Amino acid sequence: MAVAKPANGSISKNSTIDGSTKVSSTKFSDLLAFSGPAPERINGRLAMIGFVSAMAMELTNGQDVFTQISNGGLTVFVGTSVVLTLASLVPLFKGVRADEAAKANGLMTSDAELWNGRVAMLGLVALAFTEFVTGSALV
Numbered sequence: 001m002a003v004a005k006p007a008n009g010s011i012s013k014n015s016t017i018d019g020s021t022k023v024s025s026t027k028f029s030d031l032l033a034f035s036g037p038a039p040e041r042i043n044g045r046l047a048m049i050g051f052v053s054a055m056a057m058e059l060t061n062g063q064d065v066f067t068q069i070s071n072g073g074l075t076v077f078v079g080t081s082v083v084l085t086l087a088s089l090v091p092l093f094k095g096v097r098a099d100e101a102a103k104a105n106g107l108m109t110s111d112a113e114l115w116n117g118r119v120a121m122l123g124l125v126a127l128a129f130t131e132f133v134t135g136s137a138l139v
Contacts (some may be wrong), residue, residue: 026095031089031092031093033048035041037092038089040117041088041114042084043117044116044117044118045084045113045117046080046094047117047120047121047123048120049080051120051124051127054068054124058137058139062072062137062139064134064136064137064138065127066128066131067124105115
């Protein structure tokens with residue numbers, strides 16, 4: 001299948017597992033669109049890191065999420081967010097798509113990463129809400 005490539009290089013050609021050719025955009029606006037490949041995956045990855053970090057800090061220091069954020073956690077969060085976002089966008093700009101690996105069998109698939117991210121997002125919100133209502137750390 002021949003693919004016309006625009007001068008700005010916004011289209012990449014990917015081979016799928018079944019041998020067919022898939023065309024995907026590498027434009028910044030397409031990658032970060034509401035239904036694009038980046039937003040949910042990046043937010044899920046950040047939520048997974050955030051949930052594990054928040055629980056680890058609660059277990060070691062006994063501080064709730066809001067105290068962690070006010071004691072310098074915001075700087076760490078912003079730094080982690082920037083690094084993880086850039087690391088997630090680089091393969092997308094090269095035309096690599098995680099959804100191609102979703103057809104793989106096994107425990108560690110692209111779909112599993114999305115579901116783990118969704119659960120982590122809910123867990124982080126539930127943790128913050130529970131600590132806000134009770135006024136203390138969960139652990």
